[in-house]
Amino acid sequence: MKREKRLTKKERRAISPSAPQQHSHHIHCIACGRHMEPEEFQGTSPRGVYLTCDHKSQFPSCTDCQVTARYLIAEHDRTGKAVNMAQAWH
Numbered sequence: 001m002k003r004e005k006r007l008t009k010k011e012r013r014a015i016s017p018s019a020p021q022q023h024s025h026h027i028h029c030i031a032c033g034r035h036m037e038p039e040e041f042q043g044t045s046p047r048g049v050y051l052t053c054d055h056k057s058q059f060p061s062c063t064d065c066q067v068t069a070r071y072l073i074a075e076h077d078r079t080g081k082a083v084n085m086a087q088a089w090h
Helices: 009-015 066-079
Strands: 048-052 058-062
Touching: 048 066, 058 066
Parallel strands: none
Antiparallel strands: 048 058
16 A cells, blocks of 8 residues: 655645744744734835845844844854844733
């Protein structure tokens, strides 16, 4: 009896509605932990930005916290460890 073919992790993520390319609706700045709405990343003067590391992962940040967030991402790129994110708050 032949086993049924299973999807790879990458294929399951591509099919899933919460694929990594789509950002969830529960977003926190990695530098200060402030809760941010998706609308804050749009418009002519956004209050939030997505910063990209060398591995092409994206991390949300407040525009006021960009310097700190870039430092955290640079440390992540240098060491290969997970980004040291701030405690989330609402």
